[in-house]
Amino acid sequence: MIPLVHKVLTFLLLLFPWFGHTAQSKPAPVIRQAVTTHKVIALTFDDGPSPKWTPKVLTVLNQNHVKATFFLIGSHATRQPLLVHEEVKDKMDIGSHGANHQILRNQSATVVRQEVETNAQILQSLGVPKPTLYRMPGGASDATALTVLGQLGYHVIGWSIDTRDWRHRTTAEAMAEKVEKEATPGAIVIFHDGPNGSEATVQAVQMLIPVLKKEGYRFVTVQQLLHLEKAKSRI
Ligand SMILES: [Zn+2]
Numbered sequence: 486m487i488p489l490v491h492k493v494l495t496f497l498l499l500l501f502p503w504f505g506h507t508a509q510s511k512p513a514p515v516i517r518q519a520v521t522t523h524k525v526i527a528l529t530f531d532d533g534p535s536p537k538w539t540p541k542v543l544t545v546l547n548q549n550h551v552k553a554t555f556f557l558i559g560s561h562a563t564r565q566p567l568l569v570h571e572e573v574k575d576k577m578d579i580g581s582h583g584a585n586h587q588i589l590r591n592q593s594a595t596v597v598r599q600e601v602e603t604n605a606q607i608l609q610s611l612g613v614p615k616p617t618l619y620r621m622p623g624g625a626s627d628a629t630a631l632t633v634l635g636q637l638g639y640h641v642i643g644w645s646i647d648t649r650d651w652r653h654r655t656t657a658e659a660m661a662e663k664v665e666k667e668a669t670p671g672a673i674v675i676f677h678d679g680p681n682g683s684e685a686t687v688q689a690v691q692m693l694i695p696v697l698k699k700e701g702y703r704f705v706t707v708q709q710l711l712h713l714e715k716a717k718s719r720i
Pocket residue numbers: 531532582586622623
């Protein structure tokens with residue numbers, strides 16, 4: 486019997502190569518930038534919301550008519566529901582950064598799933614649409630974590646330009662200059678608006694927006710970047 490079963494399976498795999506490879510068993514890829522020729526760039530902010538920095542970042546973005554992507558930590562979001570509402574009202578893109586900013590490398594699938602799903606529940610209870618974007622705390626991941634995120638339907642979002650704004654000796658000028666120098670179509674820039682945010686972060690965002698706009702860049706959310714990717718793959 487067993488050889489027959491084996492034969493049947495082999496036959497099925499020949500006919501339908503995808504039979505044994507459902508998307509769910511594969512680790513989700515980490516998207517660090519979009520492949521596009523359009524001059525688009527996505528600003529992202531991690532670890533918020535924080536009462537100190539999130540309102541300032543939102544003010545600068547709104548004044549410049551720029552939509553950005555915020556990766557929220559559940560425990561921070563719970564303490565600042567009004568700021569979460571503000572981000573939703575301002576039509577910012579909201580992704581998940583975990584319920585407790587837990588590093589997901591070297592964790593069991595159960596632990597990963599709990600951290601991810603708890604935050605999805607927290608964010609939805611605060612009026613955020615079900616998150617589909619995940620940013621790994623510390624940028625740390627492994628095959629187990631990426632597989633669970635893939636199974637849960639998340640896009641895992643990295644970055645292509647690191648402003649290193651969490652190092653508090655980085656000046657606004659240095660950050661803005663780095664982003665201007667490293668900007669490429671489809672780039673994803675990482676900042677922080679949580680407890681590690683700073684006045685320099687706010688100023689850097691204010692400085693770089695007009696410069697990049699002048700160079701012909703359009704600021705988009707990560708969701709919009711992903712749509713561009715999809716449009717490209719259909720061509
Ligand atoms: Zn973080």
